Amino acid sequence: MLFNTLEYFLFLPITFFLYWAIKESRYQNIFILISSYIFYGWWDWRFLFLIFLSTFVDYFVAIRIEENHKQKRKKIYLLISIIFNLSILGFFKYYNFFVDSWIELLSKIGYQVTDVWTLKIILPVGISFYTFQTMSYSLDVYRSEIKATKDFISFASFVSFFPQLVAGPIERASNLLPQILNKRKFDYKQSVNGLKLILWGLFKKVVIADSLSLLVTPIFENYTSLNGGELLLGLIYFSFQIYCDFSGYSDIAIGTAKMFGIELRSNFIFPYFSRDISEFWRRWHVSLSSWFRDYIYIPLGGSKKGKWITIRNIFIIFIISGFWHGDNFTFITWGLIHALLYLAIAVSNKNRRYTTAIVAANRMTPSIKEIFQISITFFTVMISWVFFRSNTIIDSFLYLQKMMINFSIPISYRSGLVYIFFFIVSDWLNRKDERNPLNISSVYVRWTTYILMLLLIFGHGGQKNEFIYFQF
Numbered sequence: 001m002l003f004n005t006l007e008y009f010l011f012l013p014i015t016f017f018l019y020w021a022i023k024e025s026r027y028q029n030i031f032i033l034i035s036s037y038i039f040y041g042w043w044d045w046r047f048l049f050l051i052f053l054s055t056f057v058d059y060f061v062a063i064r065i066e067e068n069h070k071q072k073r074k075k076i077y078l079l080i081s082i083i084f085n086l087s088i089l090g091f092f093k094y095y096n097f098f099v100d101s102w103i104e105l106l107s108k109i110g111y112q113v114t115d116v117w118t119l120k121i122i123l124p125v126g127i128s129f130y131t132f133q134t135m136s137y138s139l140d141v142y143r144s145e146i147k148a149t150k151d152f153i154s155f156a157s158f159v160s161f162f163p164q165l166v167a168g169p170i171e172r173a174s175n176l177l178p179q180i181l182n183k184r185k186f187d188y189k190q191s192v193n194g195l196k197l198i199l200w201g202l203f204k205k206v207v208i209a210d211s212l213s214l215l216v217t218p219i220f221e222n223y224t225s226l227n228g229g230e231l232l233l234g235l236i237y238f239s240f241q242i243y244c245d246f247s248g249y250s251d252i253a254i255g256t257a258k259m260f261g262i263e264l265r266s267n268f269i270f271p272y273f274s275r276d277i278s279e280f281w282r283r284w285h286v287s288l289s290s291w292f293r294d295y296i297y298i299p300l301g302g303s304k305k306g307k308w309i310t311i312r313n314i315f316i317i318f319i320i321s322g323f324w325h326g327d328n329f330t331f332i333t334w335g336l337i338h339a340l341l342y343l344a345i346a347v348s349n350k351n352r353r354y355t356t357a358i359v360a361a362n363r364m365t366p367s368i369k370e371i372f373q374i375s376i377t378f379f380t381v382m383i384s385w386v387f388f389r390s391n392t393i394i395d396s397f398l399y400l401q402k403m404m405i406n407f408s409i410p411i412s413y414r415s416g417l418v419y420i421f422f423f424i425v426s427d428w429l430n431r432k433d434e435r436n437p438l439n440i441s442s443v444y445v446r447w448t449t450y451i452l453m454l455l456l457i458f459g460h461g462g463q464k465n466e467f468i469y470f471q472f
Contacts, residue, residue, distance in 0.1 A: 002466060003252045004206050011039065016259055025183045029157045032180070032260070036162035040126070047124040050088060055159045057084050058134040062141040062148035074142055081138035085131040092124055093327060126166030128324060132291055134159050137173040139295055146174050154180045163256035167249045167467055169267040169287035176262070184261035193436065197255025199453055200437040205248035207456045208419045210465045212241040215416050220389055223399050227406035231399060237416045238389050239382045240423065243272065245468045246285070254435065270431045272381075272424075273359050275373035277341040278351035280381060288324070292317050307347065314346060315339045325388070330396060334387040341380055358431050 002008060015035045022028045041048050061081045065074050137158075140146045149155050158177045164170075219226060219234030226234075247268035257264045267287050274280035281289050297317050303310040315336075322335020345351045359374065360366040366374065383400070390396040430437050440446040 003249065004202060004465075007042065011035075012256065012259075019260060020186050025181075026153070028184065029154050029180055032157040032162075033153060033160060036157065036160040036165060039162035040160065040165055043125055050124055050127065051130060051160055052156075054085060054088065054131060054134050055156045057081065058138050058159075059149075059152055059155050062138050063150065065138065065141050066148040078138055078142045081135055085135045089127055089131045092127055129168050129170055130159055130165060132170050132288075133172075136170075136291060136295060137177075140173055146177070149177060149181065151181065161257070161262070163253040163260075164264055167246070167253070168285075169250060169253065169265050170291055171264060171287070175265060179262045187261065190261065191259045194255040194258030196438050197251045197258065197435070199255075199450065199457075201248040201251030201253075201255060202457050203248075203453050204244040204251065204423070205467065206460050207453075208423055209241045209245035209248060209468075210460060211419055212237045212244070212416050213465060216241055216389075220399070223395070223402060226402070228403045229407035231403040232407070233414070233416070235382055235386060235399075235403070236420070239272075239378075239385050240416075240420050242385065242388075242468055243268070244423065249467045251437070266434055269434050270358065270427055272378055273374055273427070273431060274377050275354050275359060275370060276345055276350070276377055277338065277380065278345055279354040280377055281338075281342065282355065288321070292321060296320065303346070310346065311343060314343050318342065328391075329393055330387045330390055333393055333396070334384055337384045337387065341384075361432070 015031075019028060019031055019035075022031055037048055037051075040051065058081050061077045064077045068074050068077070137146075137155075141148045154177070157180050158171070158173060161171070161176065161180075216234055216238045219230060220238070223231055223234070250267035254264045254266070265287055267285060269283040269286065271280050271284035274283055297313050300313045300316065301309045302313060318335040318339035319332060320335070321338075322331040322333070325331040325334070342351065359370050386399050387393065387396045390399060426437075430439060433439070438446065438449060440449060
């Protein structure tokens with residue numbers, strides 16, 4: 001079920017009112033579980049078995065980890081969780097990639113494979129998200145950071161909680177599970193803030209991202225026949241399309257969870273206002289970045305074991321991040337580019353300069369230095385998006401090559417700049433609090449804004465494009 005469909009906007013109020021009509025938290029959790037399975041099964045009910053299986057395995061593995069006092073036994077059970085989850089993810093997401101790569105390698109050494117080994121595998125929506133979520137639970141129990149729960153219904157609700165089930169944020173059990181286990185009370189202000197986030201998220205997705213996609217798709221599909229100016233605009237448009245699309249989903253997910261008395265983690269914190277690449281990765285897809293940091297980078301030694309170990313770990317993290325996004329060498333190349341960009345400041349110990357305050361925190365406008373830093377960071381991130389969006393690595397390089405010549409821009413391609421300008425201004429004004437958009441003091445201006453946004457959403461609602469990160 002898509003957030004930007006009529007089905008969801010019938011599903012949400014019905015679920016909301018029935019949920020709060022239930023007074024006991026245990027029965028609320030049963031209702032969450034049933035609702036979440038309906039939400040996911042609306043797409044393809046057959047894959048509900050995968051979610052249940054992943055839930056079942058990690059529920060019992062975590063209990064066995066906690067009950068065993070021998071470290072060797074704990075590791076065995078942890079390995080069961082890791083191998084199981086990665087096997088499921090690997091088969092559905094990467095089987096054909098490895099088979100195709102192997103066939104191509106054999107053909108280069110003169111051996112032609114005649115039998116077709118690939119399978120027609122459907123990628124289950126959200127599999128990269130919920131497998132990481134359940135696996136992190138087992139890891140946290142193993143590291144004694146949380147206690148294993150014996151409430152299967154609550155744990156299953158944590159795994160399948162429908163607002164963030166198919167595209168994150170990737171929640172940690174330490175944040176979400178206690179909220180599910182504890183009693184929740186209806187909070188009017190929390191629900192209103194949730195509705196505002198849903199409205200803002202829908203606006204970003206339906207009005208901005210989907211409108212930009214109408215320009216981005218023909219540009220990338222016909223890049224060989226276009227000039228450099230058109231290709232540059234196409235790349236700028238895609239940079240904002242993917243941001244508005246993915247952060248729009250996160251806003252709707254966080255807002256929906258608020259309506260059910262649950263606070264999810266922030267996933268995007270104005271990343272395009274970052275002053276260097278390390279700040280960008282602290283603000284872009286935060287739940288995934290922090291997952292890789294806590295469960296791979298730090299256990300490998302992080303930056304505490306010398307320069308060469310640090311360099312190795314940075315490359316490992318970004319290559320895995322690229323591979324997580326899809327079964328194409330373009331994603332791996334995208335990850336390598338970010339590894340090199342990050343490495344350039346990490347080796348000089350400048351990657352911790354901007355860890356807290358947002359740019360121009362106490363000023364309306366940024367300084368000349370900050371404008372320069374933001375521009376350079378955005379430009380390097382934008383160039384890397386070519387590899388993320390293109391079908392092949394060759395296409396990526398050809399796109400960049402053609403982008404450097406002949407900069408005439410037809411008027412028909414300039415319409416997307418209006419959306420981008422509006423979005424940048426809105427983001428800048430709201431940059432101090434990503435969880436409180438549309439913070440307008442005047443009642444009349446606020447409600448006029450709400451109505452205009454709703455009209456624009458309904459006016460653009462005929463496209464019903466899937467969210468980009470559904471494919472990951």
